[in-house]
Amino acid sequence: MKAEELPVPSDVKSLLGRSCVNCHSDQTTWPWYSYVAPVSWFVERDVRRGRDRLNLSQWPEYSLKRQERLLADIASVVKNREMPLPQYVLLHREAKLSDSELETVYRWARLERRRVKAASAISPRPENAMQRRVSQ
Numbered sequence: 001m002k003a004e005e006l007p008v009p010s011d012v013k014s015l016l017g018r019s020c021v022n023c024h025s026d027q028t029t030w031p032w033y034s035y036v037a038p039v040s041w042f043v044e045r046d047v048r049r050g051r052d053r054l055n056l057s058q059w060p061e062y063s064l065k066r067q068e069r070l071l072a073d074i075a076s077v078v079k080n081r082e083m084p085l086p087q088y089v090l091l092h093r094e095a096k097l098s099d100s101e102l103e104t105v106y107r108w109a110r111l112e113r114r115r116v117k118a119a120s121a122i123s124p125r126p127e128n129a130m131q132r133r134v135s136q
């Protein structure tokens with residue numbers, strides 16, 4: 001991840017890399033079974049819907065409000081073991097988070113959310129949208 005992307009400590013980064021980025025970033029490594037119909041339709045659908053909700057590759061383009069909400073969502077889906085999707089974990093044991101790994105991601109998401117919240121209080125301007133306009 002580049003500097004302007006989601007600031008993630010290296011331990012959290014490797015967990016997100018292992019468990020989330022295949023469906024929540026532009027860096028999808030398509031598994032072999034994703035080439036086999038009809039499984040491929042489900043895999044593509046999961047990745048498309050996953051990216052729609054949260055695309056870590058597009059993090060810098062999200063408004064601070066949206067980042068804040070997504071960080072709260074990340075904390076809650078991890079805590080409730082809703083993510084990574086159970087059907088994915090069945091085929092990708094490496095994506096499973098242990099209790100302590102889950103706790104690591106959870107605590108980071110909560111902390112990062114507080115940081116983003118503080119930043120948006122200081123700068124309520126939708127600065128990300130502004131940056132986008134300038135660069136277009």
Ligand code: HEC
Nearest residue numbers: 019020022023046049050053054073074077083084085088
């Ligand atoms: C196999 C693909 C896949 C993996 C792996 C995966 N997700 Fe998801 N994720 C999805 C899909 C699909 C949705 C949309 C679910 C829906 O619409 O009901 C989603 C939704 C979400 C949402 C939004 C929740 C909401 O209520 O809208 C968050 C936050 C999220 N995922 C975080 C994560 C995190 C964090 C990880 C890793 C620990 C992860 N996901 C791993 C596919 C995945």
